[in-house]
Amino acid sequence: xxxxxxxxxxxxxxxxxxxxxxxxxxxxxxxxxxxxxxxxxxxxxxxxxxxxxxxxxxxxxxxxxxxxxxxxxxxxxxxxxxxxxxxxxxxxxxxxxxxxxxxxxxxxxxxxxxxxxxxxxxxxxxxxxxxxxxxxxxxxxxxxxxxxxxxxxxxxxxxxxxxxxxxxxxxxxxxxxxxxxxxxxxxxxxxxxxxxxxxxxxxxxxxxxxxxxxxxxxxxxxxxxxxxxxxxxxxxxxxxxxxxxxxxxxxxxxxxxxxxxxxxxxxxxxxx
Numbered sequence: 121x122x123x124x125x126x127x128x129x130x131x132x133x134x135x136x137x138x139x140x141x142x143x144x145x146x147x148x149x150x151x152x153x154x155x156x157x158x159x160x161x162x163x164x165x166x167x168x169x170x171x172x173x174x175x176x177x178x179x180x181x182x183x184x185x186x187x188x189x190x191x192x193x194x195x196x197x198x199x200x201x202x203x204x205x206x207x208x209x210x211x212x213x214x215x216x217x218x219x220x221x222x223x224x225x226x227x228x229x230x231x232x233x234x235x236x237x238x239x240x241x242x243x244x245x246x247x248x249x250x251x252x253x254x255x256x257x258x259x260x261x262x263x264x265x266x267x268x269x270x271x272x273x274x275x276x277x278x279x280x281x282x283x284x285x286x287x288x289x290x291x292x293x294x295x296x297x298x299x300x301x302x303x304x305x306x307x308x309x310x311x312x313x314x315x316x317x318x319x320x321x322x323x324x325x326x327x328x329x330x331x332x333x334x335x336x337x338x339x340x341x342x343x344x345x346x347x348x349x350x351x352x353x354x355x356x357x358x359x360x361x362x363x364x365x366x367x368x369x370x371x372x373x374x375x376x377x378x379x380x381x382x383x384x385x386x387x388x389x390x391x392x
Contacts (some may be wrong), residue, residue, distance in 0.1 A: 161296045161297050161298030162296060162297060162298070163292075163294050163295070163296055164216070164279070164294075164295050164296060164297045165216050165295070166214060166215055166216040166222070166257050166295060167256055167257060168297075169277075169279050169295065169297065169342075169344075170187075170214070170256065170257050170258055170259035171186045171187045171188075171259055171260060171261035171342065171353070171355070172184060172185075172186065172187075172279050172280075172295060172341065172342060173185045173186070173187060173193055173211050173212060173213045174211070174212040174215075174218040174281060175193070175195055175199055175209065175211055175246070175340060176209065176210045176211070176212060176218075176224075177203070177208050177209060178208060179210065179224075181212075181218040181219070181281055181291060181337065182199060182337075182339075183195055183196060183199035183337070183338075183339045183340035183341070184279070184280045184281070184282075184337075184338055184339065184340045184341025184342065184359065185199075185211065185246065185340050185341065186261055186341070186342040186355055186358070187213065187252065187258065187259065187260045187261065188260055188261060188262075188263065188355070188384075189260055189388075190251035190252050190253075190254065190260070191228075191247060191248040191250070191251045191252065192245060192246070192247060192248070192388070193211055193245075193246040193248065194243070194244075194245060194246075194355070194358060194377075194384075195243075195244050195245075195246060195339075195340035195341075195358065196242045196243065196244060196339050196340035196358050196359065196360055196375065197232040197233055197236040197241065197242050197243055197244040198236075198238075198242055198339065198360070198361075199244065199339050199340040200230055200232055200244050204230050204232070206226075206227040206228060206229060206230060209227040209230070209246070210224050210225060210226060210227065211224070211225045211227065211246065211248065212224050212225075213225060213252055213257075213258050214255070214257035214258040215257070216294050216295045217293055217294055217295075218281045218291070218293070218295075219293065222257065222258070223252070223258070225248045225249065225250065225252060226248065226249040226250070227246055227247070227248060227249065228247045228248060228249040229246075229247040229391065230244060230245070230246050230247070231244060231245045231247075231387050231390070232244045233380075233383060238316070239316050239317075239322075239360065239361050239373070240317075240319065240321070241321060241375070242358065242360040242361070242375045243358055243375045243377075243380055243383075244340075245384065245387050245388070247391050261342065261344065261353050261354070261355045262347075262352065262353070262354055262355065263354065263355050263377050263378070263381065263384075264345070264354040264355060264356050264377055264378050265354075265378070266378050266381055268347075268348075268354075268378070270302050270323075270345065270356060271302070272301065272302050272304070273301060274301065274302065274345060275299055275301070275345060275346070276299065276300050276301060276302065276325050276343055276344065276345050276356060277297050277298070277299050277300075277343070277344050277345070278297065278298060278299075278300060278325070278338065278341065278342070278343045278344075278359065278372070279295060279296065279297040279338075279341060279342060279344075280292075280295070280296065280335075280337060280338030280341040280359065281293070281294075281295060281296070281337055281338070282335040282337030282338030282339070282341075291337045292337075300325040300326050300327060300343075300371075300372070301325060301326070301327070302323070302324070302325055303324040303325055303326055303328070303371040304324075305318060305320075305324065307324070307328075307371075308322075308324035308371055308373065311363075311369055311370050311371065312363070312370075312373070315363065316361075318373065320376070320379065321375065321376050321379045321380075322360070322373050322374065322375065322376055323343070323356065323357045323373070323374045323375075323376040324371040324372070324373055324374070325343060325357070325371055325372055325374060326362075326370075326371030326372050327371075328369065328371075338359045339359050339360070340358060340359060341358070341359045342355055342356075342357075342358070342359075343355075343356045343357035343358070343359065343372075343374045344356055355377050356374070356376075356377060356378075357374025357375055357376055357377055358374055358375040358377065359372065359374060360372075360373050360374050360375050361373050
């Protein structure tokens with residue numbers, strides 16, 4: 121799933137910038153990761169991943185996101201970039217499809233991490249105009265606790281409507297998922313050392329031989345696992361960037377949610 125998830129060849133977002141009247145050559149300078157969707161995965165139902173939403177611009181899917189409260193969605197900062205005017209954005213929740221069904225929520229405010237810079241601190245909080253009504257198709261997901269360690273062989277899932285192949289711009293109409301595993305920081309650093317820095321706020325996941333990953337259009341979406349305590353889902357990461365999609369020795373890179381509890385709490389306070 122992770123691959124290049126930004127507006128250039130490294131990030132995984134799909135911005136219909138022409139619809140906003142912006143020049144793609146200007147916006148593309150925001151990020152240097154690429155944009156894509158779930159590779160090596162399977163179709164699924166929103167009932168299994170009711171926290172998943174589609175972040176949309178002018179009613180077109182650009183990124184994924186995760187419901188973390190009745191009026192809050194967590195996504196990637198590069199999905200927003202410099203286009204922070206909330207009137208352009210909506211969130212579709214409660215549907216297995218990004219273009220129909222569920223409900224469409226209006227956006228009240230968007231806050232990017234104050235230290236966001238291309239691949240660093242790639243996280244943003246979206247405040248909805250009205251609270252969502254939770255049901256079997258719309259549910260929040262809890263953040264992975266700060267003191268929990270993800271084991272090397274622990275199952276992780278990534279979901280989204282992104283591309284199924286690198287460099288082929290065709291999103292999936294239906295939600296898809298695949299499973300990946302943690303890739304050590306050392307291996308991830310070695311893979312990306314000539315492209316960007318891998319720091320402690322990032323989490324790498326994939327399959328060393330390739331074949332399963334997120335891709336363009338999956339940006340901002342969730343990387344999840346199950347809690348060892350109660351078996352419920354936990355949000356581990358936010359799809360951020362990668363080289364291509366599902367390439368051998370190039371895992372997906374995610375914003376490590378554990379490192380942002382304090383930022384989230386302080387940002388939520390500003391909404392009150």
